[in-house]
């Protein structure tokens with residue numbers, strides 16, 4: 544059976560600055576919290592860091608060529624704040640602007656639509672030194688950065704997202720401590736959560752005032768939460784976790800209120816007008832989805848509820864469930880359910896599927912090829928779920944594969960390969976995998 548997608552459906556791929564660019568100390572770039580975190584022994588598997596990564600900073604033309612060769616329509620990438628403002632604010636670093644200028648021009652020359660994310664986790668270290676997201680001032684400083692970027696590029700770019708996955712970086716960075724800035728403190732987490740929401744709202748306002756018809760929104764990692772057992776504790780924990788993981792940003796940004804239990808916890812951080820400032824008209828929801836969360840009650844965890852850590856298997860798993868090499872479950876039904884939940888509970892929004900993908904232990908065989916056929920199977924399953932949601936009325940405009948190329952997978956280093964393109968991290972050689980050619984056919988047929 545052939546699966547067809549609507550005409551004008553946007554097919555693309557996604558990456559982020561810290562995970563691919565490298566050039567960590569070049570052309571005036573300042574340090575981000577991920578530079579600091581990755582250089583602290585013990586934080587990253589094998590003590591790796593992304594100083595070089597895929598060296599996209601130098602090799603971006605090769606990478607755009609690989610996108611163009613399969614007629615990709617869109618490319619979602621993030622801006623390293625510290626290339627533009629090495630200290631987070633103050634003097635602009637012209638060379639940083641020049642890099643993104645060259646990248647954007649190269650994309651446009653090849654008919655690839657740039658989808659920009661302003662913040663994919665790499666907060667300037669200088670701002671962290673002043674408290675980072677704990678500090679309310681960071682919200683305004685972020686909005687100034689958004690304004691500077693947008694003023695410079697609004698004649699070339701139509702689509703900007705404020706944040707990538709605020710729930711992920713605020714929980715794993717401030718509660719679990721296994722992502723930058725490596726903190727375990729519930730108060731810092733709560734204050735950060737609110738200030739990130741505020742930063743989103745301020746930035747949407749400042750960007751909108753530059754160009755009214757920009758497509759603006761936020762990218763959120765969402766997934767259904769399921770209890771890992773039928774005990775009362777785990778069922779209660781599931782509701783708590785759903786609040787922190789799925790609603791803490793989605794609700795204030797897209798509905799104009801916090802869940803009431805969360806609002807209570809945030810009382811001392813919410814000033815008058817904050818909610819009004821956060822709740823700005825957005826043009827889309829960016830949905831990143833990998834799996835549903837199996838939640839358990841955990842008295843030793845600061846939130847009392849959690850999903851599996853990055854080095855654990857999902858809780859309460861039955862044996863017949865397929866896992867990727869991240870230990871993540873392959874459950875396309877959860878993708879469908881998540882999309883339909885947005886449609887049904889969040890006013891039938893325009894949805895961009897901004898990340899979805901899988902890691903496997905890919906390697907180059909003697910014939911020079913990468914037979915990542917499991918990844919192809921994964922995409923077929925997940926895209927069938929997308930198609931079903933479209934048939935059931937979901938307003939989905941596009942789909943971005945995570946990821947264009949293998950990259951630095953945060954605390955797990957270079958071991959987890961998500962790319963359509965294999966990267967040899969010693970020679971930096973790019974080798975398209977089987978899934979790249981699958982994606983090529985899919986784009987050219989608008990289906991598979």
Ligand code: FCB
Pocket residue numbers: 559562707708711764831898945952953961
């Ligand atoms: C998402 C992140 C992205 C990448 C994928 C695997 O949560 O946004 O940077 O690490 O997971």
